Amino acid sequence: MQEAVSAHAELEHERDYVAGLYQRLDELRAEKQQQLDRVRSGGAVGTMQNISERDAFATMYEDRLAQLNAVDDRLVFGRLDLDSGESRYIGRIGLSTADLQRLMVDWRAPEAGVFYQATAFERQGVRRRRHLILKGREVKAVEDDVLDASMLDSDNLQGEGALLAALNSKRTGQMSDIVGTIQAEQDRIIRSPMPGVLVVQGGPGTGKTAVALHRAAYLLYMHRERLKSAGVLLVGPSNSFMKYIERVLPSLGETGVVMSTLGKLMPGISAVPESNQAVAELKGRASMAKVVARAVANRQRIPAGPRKLNVEGTILTLTPKQVIRARDRARSTGKPHNEARTTFVKILLRELTEQLTQALEESSGPGNNADRSYLTEDVRTSRDVRVALNLCWMPLTPEQLIGELLSKPAHLEGATPQLSDAERALLLRDPSAPWTEADVPLLDEAAELLGPMDVSSARDKSQREHQRARDVANAEQSLVNLDEALKASGIDGLVSAEDLAAHNQIQETRFTAAERAASDRTWAFGHIVVDEAQELSAMQWRLLMRRCPLKSFTVVGDIAQTSSAAGAHSWQQVLEPFAQDRWRLEELTVNYRTPSQIAEAAVRMANAAGLVVSAPKAVRDGNWEPIIDKVDDGGLLGKLLEVMPEELDALDGGLLAVIAPDHRVEEARKALAAVYGSRVGAGAGGLDQDITVIGPKEAKGLEFDGVVLLEPAELLDGVSGKVGDLYVAMTRPTQRLRLLAEGDIPPGIEG
Numbered sequence: 129m130q131e132a133v134s135a136h137a138e139l140e141h142e143r144d145y146v147a148g149l150y151q152r153l154d155e156l157r158a159e160k161q162q163q164l165d166r167v168r169s170g171g172a173v174g175t176m177q178n179i180s181e182r183d184a185f186a187t188m189y190e191d192r193l194a195q196l197n198a199v200d201d202r203l204v205f206g207r208l209d210l211d212s213g214e215s216r217y218i219g220r221i222g223l224s225t226a227d228l229q230r231l232m233v234d235w236r237a238p239e240a241g242v243f244y245q246a247t248a249f250e251r252q253g254v255r256r257r258r259h260l261i262l263k264g265r266e267v268k269a270v271e272d273d274v275l276d277a278s279m280l281d282s283d284n285l286q287g288e289g290a291l292l293a294a295l296n297s298k299r300t301g302q303m304s305d306i307v308g309t310i311q312a313e314q315d316r317i318i319r320s321p322m323p324g325v326l327v328v329q330g331g332p333g334t335g336k337t338a339v340a341l342h343r344a345a346y347l348l349y350m351h352r353e354r355l356k357s358a359g360v361l362l363v364g365p366s367n368s369f370m371k372y373i374e375r376v377l378p379s380l381g382e383t384g385v386v387m388s389t390l391g392k393l394m395p396g397i398s399a400v401p402e403s404n405q406a407v408a409e410l411k412g413r414a415s416m417a418k419v420v421a422r423a424v425a426n427r428q429r430i431p432a433g434p435r436k437l438n439v440e441g442t443i444l445t446l447t448p449k450q451v452i453r454a455r456d457r458a459r460s461t462g463k464p465h466n467e468a469r470t471t472f473v474k475i476l477l478r479e480l481t482e483q484l485t486q487a488l489e490e491s492s493g494p495g496n497n498a499d500r501s502y503l504t505e506d507v508r509t510s511r512d513v514r515v516a517l518n519l520c521w522m523p524l525t526p527e528q529l530i531g532e533l534l535s536k537p538a539h540l541e542g543a544t545p546q547l548s549d550a551e552r553a554l555l556l557r558d559p560s561a562p563w564t565e566a567d568v569p570l571l572d573e574a575a576e577l578l579g580p581m582d583v584s585s586a587r588d589k590s591q592r593e594h595q596r597a598r599d600v601a602n603a604e605q606s607l608v609n610l611d612e613a614l615k616a617s618g619i620d621g622l623v624s625a626e627d628l629a630a631h632n633q634i635q636e637t638r639f640t641a642a643e644r645a646a647s648d649r650t651w652a653f654g655h656i657v658v659d660e661a662q663e664l665s666a667m668q669w670r671l672l673m674r675r676c677p678l679k680s681f682t683v684v685g686d687i688a689q690t691s692s693a694a695g696a697h698s699w700q701q702v703l704e705p706f707a708q709d710r711w712r713l714e715e716l717t718v719n720y721r722t723p724s725q726i727a728e729a730a731v732r733m734a735n736a737a738g739l740v741v742s743a744p745k746a747v748r749d750g751n752w753e754p755i756i757d758k759v760d761d762g763g764l765l766g767k768l769l770e771v772m773p774e775e776l777d778a779l780d781g782g783l784l785a786v787i788a789p790d791h792r793v794e795e796a797r798k799a800l801a802a803v804y805g806s807r808v809g810a811g812a813g814g815l816d817q818d819i820t821v822i823g824p825k826e827a828k829g830l831e832f833d834g835v836v837l838l839e840p841a842e843l844l845d846g847v848s849g850k851v852g853d854l855y856v857a858m859t860r861p862t863q864r865l866r867l868l869a870e871g872d873i874p875p876g877i878e879g
């Protein structure tokens with residue numbers, strides 16, 4: 129009885145405290161809104177500088193308001209009671225009273241680290257860790273870990289109740305953050321230092337995606353100034369996946385990350401997945417870089433013999449020797465094709481002008497300097513000269529170069545002496561077909577070797593780069609100056625150093641780093657996070673390495689889940705060419721998603737198929753064993769419709785995915801849509817669609833409450849099938865797995 133009273137009192141105490149935090153959040157919002165209104169009411173009057181400063185402040189307040197609005201749900205989730213007697217609340221952002229008394233610590237701050245790291249073995253000064261379980265703004269429950277030596281237990285889960293509640297909750301089709309229940313092995317990775325390449329290897333459901341996203345938020349918090357201007361790029365496997373994770377970073381108060389699939393890494397190109405695995409493998413080979421380089425070199429041509437050029441009635445001759453000399457000198461500048469072309473053209477125009485001068489002198493006696501400049505213009509504007517020079521060295525876009533390389537057999541043959549005819553046939557594409565993800569690195573390689581078409585934009589860029597270097601050098605001083613200017617203009621101290629840094633950026637261009645980075649192929653990101661990284665080909669890695677010259681990467685994936693033929697078989701093999709020994713490996717060992725019965729069946733299947741998988745320990749048992757239904761030939765879809773009511777019933781409103789070999793997806797979708805109408809969707813599903821039909825590749829990275837898997841053996845042995853595909857598909861459910869098969873059930877699944 130006494131205990132119940134004190135538990136109730138504790139809950140009431142936390143409710144009061146949390147209400148105070150929300151009150152402070154509301155005050156800050158109102159304040160920022162007022163500041164924003166004040167700035168906006170200034171209107172478009174005053175000097176250009178005044179107007180642009182006002183715009184910059186307006187954007188800054190808008191950003192801060194958006195952040196304050198985004199953290200409303202479950203604002204606070206933890207409390208630490210320390211040996212020193214201090215209590216520390218941990219939440220999505222830091223909050224202080226108006227007179228700077230700390231109310232809540234941002235989860236990413238160093239003082240919050242012990243919330244995730246302290247264990248009964250190593251208390252790190254923590255007496256008690258409390259999880260506050262909120263629904264919206266209301267504290268529903270508290271759960272304590274008393275870190276006392278007498279409470280040692282073996283499995284060391286932190287906030288087990290809160291964790292299991294999160295894991296058992298129904299999926300919504302969109303990933304949630306795990307900020308309240310990050311486990312110690314995950315936290316160590318999230319807070320690992322930024323430099324170098326960090327590889328996070330982990331089996332299905334070990335929280336790799338969650339860790340990658342929280343690490344992005346952590347790095348942005350810890351290295352705000354640097355990353356705000358350089359930006360962070362997050363690369364994921366598919367549009368469905370990006371949609372699935374899109375809410376996590378905003379819920380952590382971060383909106384400045386550029387999110388992209390591999391098909392969208394080149395601005396202006398939106399590529400589709402490559403469906404032919406053999407093509408993906410071939411285009412993904414590192415040796416394709418040489419093919420593109422050869423293709424560029426082959427477009428710097430030498431004419432077969434001397435060529436006559438008519439310039440205003442005088443016939444000049446362009447010889448192969450002249451062209452070779454000019455080409456070699458242009459190449460020796462080391463500039464990309466389109467820029468080096470300027471040198472090439474300049475040399476030949478000069479030589480042709482000399483020829484013209486000589487020819488005229490021979491026919492009508494010596495001229496003077498004025499004549500000569502006039503003659504240069506005659507040569508430059510002569511149609512014959514223009515055509516001849518273009519035939520030798522044409523300005524090219526990446527799309528032109530790669531488009532022609534992959535559609536004209538003669539071009540392809542000239543650039544691929546090492547390939548067989550069969551391989552070349554694989555590379556040939558219809559010029560009107562859409563670009564695929566496997567083409568993007570080739571286009572990017574080409575863009576690198578060609579340079580911009582408009583050479584003046586290259587000059588602009590180099591000027592911009594100089595300007596940026598100067599800005600970085602001046603950044604600290606400008607922060608100090610700005611701070612003083614703000615104080616002088618009466619704006620209160622709630623403007624943080626981060627706000628000021630953001631202000632600097634905004635003032636410079638009015639675009640956020642993320643917006644500029646997303647539209648600039650040559651943008652150098654401060655950090656890149658790659659999810660499902662095992663799928664990347666060598667050429668895709670080359671592209672990503674170019675996007676981050678500092679080589680600061682977080683790479684998460686599972687070698688055992690590789691399903692792309694171009695993907696990785698060992699991290700070492702993939703990363704060594706780029707990062708030599710500057711990469712480190714961390715492993716995640718606990719499976720939070722899949723109940724033990726299903727996880728074990730997936731591991732047995734993989735082992736029986738000869739795939740060595742790391743088998744993470746499942747954190748919980750499920751209510752069901754995997755269910756297997758053998759079906760008579762032709763009865764697959766009928767059986768699917770028959771089991772659907774039972775599955776939907778068992779999931780009780782949860783999300784159900786039907787995962788099928790690609791060639792069966794459409795018929796299954798149609799059959800289900802005939803019965804369930806608009807409840808049937810594609811991809812990750814959404815709030816109003818609780819049934820999804822997808823192929824195994826699209827299912828990568830996603831999760832569902834229940835999965836019905838059609839023809840598992842086809843996923844294993846199909847045309848593009850791989851053990852990884854079936855392994856991925858079997859490890860998507862959080863509750864229930866059912867397999868329907870006309871064919872054989874792959875060995876190992878049945879225990």
Ligand SMILES: Nc1ncnc2c1ncn2[C@@H]1O[C@H](COP(=O)(O)OP(=O)(O)OP(=O)(O)O)[C@@H](O)[C@H]1O
Binds near residue numbers: 291304306330
């Ligand atoms: N510490 C945690 N607290 C609560 N939920 C967690 C935690 N860690 C992971 N999860 C949940 O476990 C599930 C699996 O996580 P995630 O998708 O990040 O795994 P993954 O390793 O990327 O999986 P896969 O490789 O199979 O795609 C998600 O629902 C995630 O929210």
